[in-house]
Amino acid sequence: xxxxxxxxxxxxxxxxxxxxxxxxxxxxxxxxxxxxxxxxxxxxxxxxxxxxxxxxxxxxxxxxxxxxxxxxxxxxxxxxxxxxxxxxxxxxxxxxxxxxxxxxxxxxxxxxxxxxxxxxxxxxxxxxxxxxxxxxxxxxxxxxxxxxxxxxxxxxxxxxxxxxxxxxxxxxxxxxxxxxxxxxxxxxxxxxxxxxxxxxxxxxxxxxxxxxxxxxxxxxxxxxxxxxxxxxxxxxxxxxxxxxxxxxxxxxxxxxxxxxxxxxxxxxxxxxxxxxxxxxxxxxxxxxxxxxxxxxxxxxxxxxxxxxxxxxxxxxxxxxxxxxxxxxxxxxxxx
Amino acid sequence: xxxxxxxxxxxxxxxxxxxxxxxxxxxxxxxxxxxxxxxxxxxxxxxxxxxxxxxxxxxxxxxxxxxxxxxxxxxxxxxxxxxxxxxxxxxxxxxxxxxxxxxxxxxxxxxxxxxxxxxxxxxxxxxxxxxxxxxxxxxxxxxxxxxxxxxxxxxxxxxxxxxxxxxxxxxxxxxxxxxxxxxxxxxxxxxxxxxxxxxxxxxxxxxxxxxxxxxxxxxxxxxxxxxxxxxxxxxxxxxxxxxxxxxxxxxxxxxxxxxxxxxxxxxxxxxxxxxxxxxxxxxxxxxxxxxxxxxxxxxxxxxxxxxxxxxxxxxxxxxxxxxxxxxxxxxxxxx
Numbered sequence: 322x323x324x325x326x327x328x329x330x331x332x333x334x335x336x337x338x339x340x341x342x343x344x345x346x347x348x349x350x351x352x353x354x355x356x357x358x359x360x361x362x363x364x365x366x367x368x369x370x371x372x373x374x375x376x377x378x379x380x381x382x383x384x385x386x387x388x389x390x391x392x393x394x395x396x397x398x399x400x401x402x403x404x405x406x407x408x409x410x411x412x413x414x415x416x417x418x419x420x421x422x423x424x425x426x427x428x429x430x431x432x433x434x435x436x437x438x439x440x441x442x443x444x445x446x447x448x449x450x451x452x453x454x455x456x457x458x459x460x461x462x463x464x465x466x467x468x469x470x471x472x473x474x475x476x477x478x479x480x481x482x483x484x485x486x487x488x489x490x491x492x493x494x495x496x497x498x499x500x501x502x503x504x505x506x507x508x509x510x511x512x513x514x515x516x517x518x519x520x521x522x523x524x525x526x527x528x529x530x531x532x533x534x535x536x537x538x539x540x541x542x543x544x545x546x547x548x549x550x551x552x553x554x555x556x557x558x559x560x561x562x563x564x565x566x567x568x569x570x571x572x573x574x575x576x577x578x579x580x581x582x583x584x585x586x587x588x589x590x591x592x593x594x595x596x597x598x599x600x601x602x603x604x605x606x607x608x609x610x611x612x613x614x615x616x617x618x619x620x621x622x623x624x625x626x627x628x629x630x631x632x633x634x635x636x637x638x639x640x641x642x643x644x645x646x647x648x649x650x651x652x653x654x655x656x
Numbered sequence: 657x658x659x660x661x662x663x664x665x666x667x668x669x670x671x672x673x674x675x676x677x678x679x680x681x682x683x684x685x686x687x688x689x690x691x692x693x694x695x696x697x698x699x700x701x702x703x704x705x706x707x708x709x710x711x712x713x714x715x716x717x718x719x720x721x722x723x724x725x726x727x728x729x730x731x732x733x734x735x736x737x738x739x740x741x742x743x744x745x746x747x748x749x750x751x752x753x754x755x756x757x758x759x760x761x762x763x764x765x766x767x768x769x770x771x772x773x774x775x776x777x778x779x780x781x782x783x784x785x786x787x788x789x790x791x792x793x794x795x796x797x798x799x800x801x802x803x804x805x806x807x808x809x810x811x812x813x814x815x816x817x818x819x820x821x822x823x824x825x826x827x828x829x830x831x832x833x834x835x836x837x838x839x840x841x842x843x844x845x846x847x848x849x850x851x852x853x854x855x856x857x858x859x860x861x862x863x864x865x866x867x868x869x870x871x872x873x874x875x876x877x878x879x880x881x882x883x884x885x886x887x888x889x890x891x892x893x894x895x896x897x898x899x900x901x902x903x904x905x906x907x908x909x910x911x912x913x914x915x916x917x918x919x920x921x922x923x924x925x926x927x928x929x930x931x932x933x934x935x936x937x938x939x940x941x942x943x944x945x946x947x948x949x950x951x952x953x954x955x956x957x958x959x960x961x962x963x964x965x966x967x968x969x970x971x972x973x974x975x976x977x978x979x980x981x982x983x984x985x986x987x988x989x990x991x
Contacts, residue, residue, distance in 0.1 A: 329988045336982070360814070361742065363811060364707075372697065373699060400695075401696045404694075415712040452988070466710055468708060543668065555693070647669070648665065
């Protein structure tokens, strides 16, 4: 049987597009509001401050160990909401499809979107599909925007780190970037490395149940280094990290050495770094370690008085090196 | 001086991207919340039902008579919110840039985004920028998602048209599709045809101030025909249009005849079609005609009992023809 492919007609707003929506897209997303096919979805948002975010995803390849562009599109936006202390409620889904994309690939991606939206407890309530000619995209690109609600007194920012705060990271850094890169370039490992891509809203819920979070960010593009640099700069303090306490898998370290990369600059998609008051750190650490996405949580450093934005790393040799903000892109098309 | 171009490094989450945001993107959008550079924007949404929508824009060319991809991205999403009776409040802005795009083009697009957001009274509070390699996009693609609030008793749907309702359209149909196509293909006219691209939230506000709207849609891809077919199907009624009452410009008619297109199927970006109770129709018509985006508003038909989804057109010869839902795409990359 001939493989079914996306055609320009699928983006035309006519019956071919309606068929695609009715037969392929809506069933895999399992959301009744989509069936209304209104220009905009109407939803009830509980009272409170609202968090709003957006991310486009252009990862190559579309499927990689531990994830795919659909999982990434859900988790990336859910995590951006969670970083503000928001409960993620609704996502929008914008698809840009390249003519000739096998429909089966689209179905696999949408199945993943549906599964991970359910896992994160968010609803995909509205979407849009465009088709561009062959050679005008790379299979498919996804945009997700997200809406969440922030409970009273739960708003978290990148700006609130205070001298004395303890820095926590919820596990190994660099897995996502190296997993995608290795898959793209065809490196092989004895043990397959997987992306850490995961929805972190449940973990943040756990954290907020045990104490206060003064500042938080998910270290995606630019890695842990960029996230901590941004936190220090935005909070007007210095941060000191202990290199030996930052969890990095052997496979990640090995690939990074081979390619001349620093794992601290490699993208993550299921990690957060949080600055918490010392008094709350131990109970939060324990709570996080009981969560499946926080089992390997470690204390990796602390905020201190000092030059605003300065991040120093205590090396295993007992020396200090200053982290610089990365300038460009170590690994393009990683998310 | 060498032209400045977008590079892969601009998408890397490092200082090159921060420079692009600080020097180019933020100043042109003039929105203080963006400067926070948080993972998600926190905003206050007034009480009420919330409307949520998203649209990706892949129009080619990026600039055309009467608009550009930036104006389109603002107006398209504002209009989707307005079609539900919502007051548009916040937009997100997702950019996918092709390596090698002149920064000047990006600046012109963002200037337009900023200008039209101000004109429509919406704030662009959060965004995302990705860069893909040369040949993996067509200059730039934009996604906007939008959040609006729906006042008590003001929710509008595609489903509510009732037999007897009067159908109003706020002016000439087909301008956008034919303007973009003509510009792309290099057709020339004595009088230049412009896209109708416009934010319609103010017009809808005017309409809701004069009476009730039972059903409404903006006839974008698929044109007036698709919008009216969808309204009839969703509302479970039939609709009859009077062809001689549907405003079509001479230039649009001429190009359509040349290419074998039907103007009723050509995309609009500043039009709405509304079904309103007969009792409210005259005062609403008068109100709309006083609005700059409604000066050419006409009564073009009415809803009636009949086969659900059937749309017939009374031709100038006094015969009836049935409108079909378009199947595919007459004009690709039109929005």
